Amino acid sequence: MAIPDAAPQGPGSGRGPGGGRGPAKLNPADQKQLNRHPVQLRRIAALFAPHKGTIAVVVLLITASSVVGLAQPFLVRAVIDDALPHGNTRLLLFLTASMVGVAALTAAIGVVQTWMATGMGQRVMHTLRVRLFTHLQAQSLGFFTRTRGGEVQSRLTHDISGMQSVVTTTATGVASNLTTAVATAVAMVALSPGLTLISLVVLPPAIWLSRRVAIIRRDVTDERQRELAALHTQVEEGLSVSGVRLAKTLGTVPRDAERFRARSETLVGLELRSQLAGRWRMATMQIVFAAIPAVIYLAAGFPATSGGMTIGTLVAFTGLQAGIFRPVMGLLNIGVQWVTALAFFSRIFEYLDLEPEIRPAANPVRLDPAAVRGDVRFENVHFAYDDGTEVLHGIDLALPAGTATAVVGPTGSGKSTLASLLPRLNDTGSGRVSIDGVDVRDLAPEDLARIVGVVSQETYLIHATIRENLLLADPEAGDGRLWSALAAAQMADTVGSLPEGLDTMVGARGHRFSGGEQQRLAIARTILRNPPVLVLDEATSALDNTTEAQVQAALEHLSAGRTTLTIAHRLSTVENADQVVVLDAGRVIERGTPAELKAAGGAFARLAAHTAAAEDGMPAAVR
Incomplete structure (x- = not known):
């Protein structure tokens, strides 16, 4: 489309x-x-x-x-x-x-x-x-x-x-x-009646000339609109935070300026063409319009046509x-x-007329978030994309209430897809995902959003103040709760050191802060939401080791007492999990505690050895 x-x-x-x-x-x-x-x-x-x-x-x-x-x-x-x-x-x-x-x-x-x-x-x-x-x-x-x-x-x-x-x-x-x-x-x-007939004879050529001039101008205007659209696109892309950063780091500032200058100069020419288009026809029309009253006056001057x-x-x-x-x-x-x-x-x-792929339940089951235990189950879950490519094949997985489950596996194994089914960002093709025995498809969307919290790698902060970003989770929260959430997310000191504190603007997409700080603000927002079930989708995969440690500490505080599903890229984040599930090509090939899987010497053990070798800068075979 x-x-x-x-x-x-x-x-x-x-x-x-x-x-x-x-x-x-x-x-x-x-x-x-x-x-x-x-x-x-x-x-x-x-x-x-x-x-x-x-x-x-x-x-x-x-x-x-x-x-x-x-x-x-x-x-x-x-x-x-x-x-x-x-x-x-x-x-x-x-x-x-x-x-x-x-x-x-x-x-x-x-x-x-x-x-x-x-x-x-x-x-x-x-x-x-x-x-x-x-x-x-x-x-x-x-x-x-x-x-x-x-x-x-x-x-x-x-x-x-x-x-x-x-x-x-x-x-x-x-x-x-x-x-x-x-x-x-x-x-x-x-x-x-006589002069009306004369006018009807003169009017058609004037209308025809007018249409010809307008068509010429419309063609030029269409071309000018296309150039304006391209100019606006360059302004939008080139003067955004990401665009300026890209131009400066790639050294394309002079090239971008020249491209902008050329487009602007093209617009000058198009504007001149638009103003000058059909000028000779316009001159002819002016003559015609001057001739119309002249003909009428002439007709009125002759007894045969004036009719008194x-x-x-x-x-x-x-x-x-x-x-x-x-x-x-x-x-x-x-x-x-x-x-x-x-x-x-x-x-x-x-x-x-687009049919939503995910429809809310017609008669939703009401589930009080405060009373949810957080017993999560994936039962014979299959999922395929629109092109028919099946990503998950008969996943059976239990996440007991209050436990931490980590899902690991190679890229493309279906980890993030599996995680997206719990907050119902996608729906299962067959099988079901349930919380306390209730299919997530039977829950009202607002209830599910209060029950399942999500912290992903791609943190999104709106272009507003820190306060406004946090209040998205709970509009009624007072400053005391905001500062408590920031403290739990290891961000209270950082925000407190800012001149405007909670009223500091985060900037477009949160660019006022580093990636780790953005993540911790998102964690604070989720803490305010206080969901009994938590999905952590590779929340630390893009961070350096020092920042990861800070974010991981915040995540551990967030996960305490909650049913947590962690999609792990770095195996260091799964050491304290109650169970680890290894996915490969959309199938569960191993599950158990981290110690049990390492001792088994299977896929998880090999993945752990490969990761350790990569972090030490040596091939896994050498180790």
Whole structure:
């Protein structure tokens, strides 16, 4: 599943001459999206069903604004033909006051219409945004492994914002353009049927030229958007903590700066092309638009075509004729706007239609975390990835309450996959994982999260203060509990030495602290959570020996009295385990205490000998 790298622009973007919107060019990516995931109109209608009353009022306001606005030309005609020639001051005052009143009324209607349409669009957008965020959170880790984070963010922000633009701008624009075009055409015919026919002859070439100019500009704009996207990507990657560190350590700073300069210079050229695109056509259009009133004035000057037209009628007609171009151009874009709007909905619905691989129990078994003993069992557990590759084969494993079990084995043996089944980051293909006899699939997700705590190698700290990161585990915890948790995690002295203490910002992804300090903050967070069951997934594998000792001490404090499943990379972390399980190719090949397995001289003993030799810098064969 992928999203186009360059997000489509909002429908009807760009304005043509004469104040009208330039015609949009159909984005092939939009049509491709709709072909992949068609949109049922009833789903869109269901989103707006709660707002039927608002929609009806907005349509009425748009119609009223268009009709009231058409009074202006007739008021002008009366001023020129009646009030001024006859010196009728009272009539002149009434007509001019009416002109101001009509302008004020249409402005007021416009404000109310915008307020109502925007409010409705925002509420629909809010509903979709919350639904999509909640739905995506229910997806398994596999979904986020397969999908780029930028794509998820794009659908959650850009596409929903684009949809809101469709609701508040395009939909109301179509209604406004339609009513204005029809009302203006009727008024033109009422003023002068003959001049209306002349206008209809001149209008098509003006519209055609406008469309040609807009298409040229759209092509240049698409190219400019792609370059802007590449520029933004370079800024995001190059100016992040990791990106700056990479550039400095690899010595790519000058190269990156040159690449940025080249892209920026390309944008200069594209902007010039965008502004200059179709200038000769624009000049031709200006001539055409100047010729339209000239032809009308000429027709009005000949008895055969004037039909006894008054000067006021002529002025009023030219005003109407000049104003009909914008709504007509808007109506010509309805097809493209409609496809663009449907593409936004398609991208949103495509994610909403994803079936979560891990579903919460319909009738969950309630289990009080405070009363959980922590008796964990893996019973004939099988697990396979989406491509059918089986990773675990009939695992049977018991973790008695309050004991420590370490799982070791070579890379790819299925250790981390086994650990992911307990907090239900993945679900078993067959068999079951239970806590105190209750299948984890039958527990409510919030209960399972309170029962099973996880500390992994990949520590994640949000870009906030230490306090806020710790309070994720228990929002009600006071400072006393926070400091106690930090002390248990061997971090109290470090945090206490900081000028801002608990209010110190950890930085993006915790880069304010070292890897070991990040791990200990994560351990403190888990201590606050106080889970009866604990999963330690290679929590010290990326640390040096000194830092590992500090983290290991914190982990031992954390593990005390809890049922602990440790995925071990370094065998030094399993010496105090109550049992060690050796996995190979997804099967349990050995189990027992560390001493028993070493004495048996099997896989664990060989793995221990190999590890010891590697740490001493000698081949295992030499030892």
